[in-house]
Amino acid sequence: xxxxxxxxxxxxxITAKSELIYAPDGTITGVRHAWxxxxxxxxxxxxxxxxxxxxxxxxxxxxxxxxxxxxxxxxYAYFTFARGDGKKQRFNEPVDYFLEYRDTALTLHFTxxxxxxxxxxxxxxxxxxxxxxxxxxxxxxxxxxxxGASADCKMQFQRPNDGSAxxxxxxxxxxxxxxxxNFGMMxxxxxxxxCP
Numbered sequence: 001x002x003x004x005x006x007x008x009x010x011x012x013x014i015t016a017k018s019e020l021i022y023a024p025d026g027t028i029t030g031v032r033h034a035w036x037x038x039x040x041x042x043x044x045x046x047x048x049x050x051x052x053x054x055x056x057x058x059x060x061x062x063x064x065x066x067x068x069x070x071x072x073x074x075x076y077a078y079f080t081f082a083r084g085d086g087k088k089q090r091f092n093e094p095v096d097y098f099l100e101y102r103d104t105a106l107t108l109h110f111t112x113x114x115x116x117x118x119x120x121x122x123x124x125x126x127x128x129x130x131x132x133x134x135x136x137x138x139x140x141x142x143x144x145x146x147x148g149a150s151a152d153c154k155m156q157f158q159r160p161n162d163g164s165a166x167x168x169x170x171x172x173x174x175x176x177x178x179x180x181x182n183f184g185m186m187x188x189x190x191x192x193x194x195c196p
Contacts, residue, residue: 010135013038016127017139020155020193021111022148028123030091030113031080032147035136042106062099062106069108070094078112079129079136084120091115121195128160128188138189146193153195160187 019032037045045065051057073079074093082089097110127136137159138144144157 010129010132012041012134014134014136015139016136016189017143017145018125018127018191019145019147020123020125020149020191022146022150022153023117024148025119026150026195027117027119028084028114029117030111031082031125032096032109032111033080033127034107034109036105036107039104042101042104045106046101057099057101059098059100062101065106066097066099066108069099070097070110076129079127079134080112081126081128082114083124084118085122089114089116089118119195123191123193123195125191125193126188127191132187135187136189143189144191149193150195153193156192158190158192160189 015036017034020028021030021032023029046057049057049061049065051061070093078091078094080091082091091112092115094110094112097108100107100109127138129136138157144155146153146155
């Protein structure tokens with residue numbers, strides 16, 4: 001559902017919110033995402049889904065689409081990349097996932113449990129699409145929360161720089177021939193958490 005040929009501009013826009021989940025002992029256990037899709041993608045994704053109430057969709061009616069969404073995210077590592085003290089971390093498949101429909105937009109909620117929960121003085125988390133098919137913009141209000149983290153932990157959130165000039169320089173051809181596979185890194189949202 002998410003995959004397609006990469007081009008020099010996004011085709012799906014997501015407004016994101018994330019929560020980093022900590023256990024009482026300070027171990028990082030996972031990330032909970034809420035990704036709200038743009039109106040056009042939302043209406044496209046809803047084609048063919050029957051609703052009992054016109055213009056309103058229940059969680060149950062959207063369950064097959066939610067499953068398709070999270071299954072298709074696996075191929076892209078869930079667009080979520082974590083490092084603990086510089087070491088790459090991996091996630092298990094999403095749990096507690098569901099879609100919500102509100103104000104003409106779909107929001108995909110899901111939790112990514114870490115394969116191996118860990119403690120780290122420095123956690124780095126990046127959310128982006130390497131192909132830049134999807135543009136992730138974090139919400140203006142409360143984009144990232146630490147859930148259960150020690151009060152001593154400090155978080156920094158860095159939005160991506162506008163890379164449109166670089167996109168034009170690279171040109172569409174680089175994308176079509178696969179020469180810009182990591183272009184999306186320029187648009188990474190970066191979360192850094194430091195805990196003593």
